[in-house]
Amino acid sequence: SSSSITPPATTTVTSAIINQGGMPTSMQSAPARCEFRGGIEAYCAAASSVLKEQDDGGRFIVCENWLNEHRVHKGAHDAQMDILSVYPVKGKVGRKENLFAVYVMAKKKKRKEEGMEDKEGGCNGQGDDALRRDGLYRPAISVREDNGKWTEEYADILEFMSIPARHETSHGVPND
Incomplete structure (x- = not known):
């Protein structure tokens, strides 16, 4: 499992400091x-x-x-x-x-040795x-890429997660 x-719930806050951009409107992504x-x-x-x-x-x-x-x-x-x-x-x-x-x-x-603690x-x-x-x-x-298509490396990551991505790269295989 x-x-x-x-x-923990004790660290929950009800407001956030926004350093850039606006407050997200989606309760799920905020x-x-x-x-x-x-x-x-x-x-x-x-x-x-x-x-x-x-x-x-x-x-x-x-x-x-x-x-x-x-x-x-x-x-x-x-x-x-x-x-x-x-x-x-x-x-x-x-x-x-x-x-x-x-x-x-x-x-x-x-760490068992005295003085090994990272300070x-x-x-x-x-x-x-x-x-x-x-x-x-x-x-x-x-x-x-500069042309807006996914890089080969990023497409590899998506494909590893079973997200079809080859068609979105500059060198990709066209959709069937």
């Missing part, structure tokens, strides 16, 4: 776009409370706006989670900035550059 990872149920920090804490240590294979996979990348690292650190990999996503080929990233996390193993935000005090050097960050995935 799978358990849903939702922060919580995915605004922090009505707590931020990434609350989700990391909730995941940590139900996952076992890494050797048991439990994973927490979450998407977050790229502008909040520093909050993801701090939230993971505070919740005793290791970030195993980061998949940045760009909306279009050639864009400078990422839109969001998919983060794969696991609960940290308990600087999840990367042994070496900062984000150390994480990038160590291969934590994967190459960015672009969703669309």
Whole structure:
């Protein structure tokens, strides 16, 4: 049986701070776009409370706006989670900035040796550059080509999830 990872009701808020764009009008999508149920920090804490240590294979996979990348690292650190990999996503080929990233996390193993605790935000005090050097960050995935069609890489992801996508790429097979 799978358990849903939702922060406790005590973290529920009734308003959200909108940094860009307008308030979503759909009741279904609004919580995915605004922090009505707590931020990434609350989700990391909730995941940590139900996952076992890494050797048991439990994973927490979450998407977050790229502008909040520093909050993801701090939230993971505070919740005793290791970030195993980061998949940045760009909306279009050639864009400078990422839109969001998919983060794969696991609960940290308990450290028995004194002084091994990471005190600087999840990367042994070496900062984000150390994480990038160590291969934590994967190459960015672009969703669309310049012509608006899906990239081959994005189409591969959709096809893996059983969502037909080849016909939507520049090199795709036409629909029958």
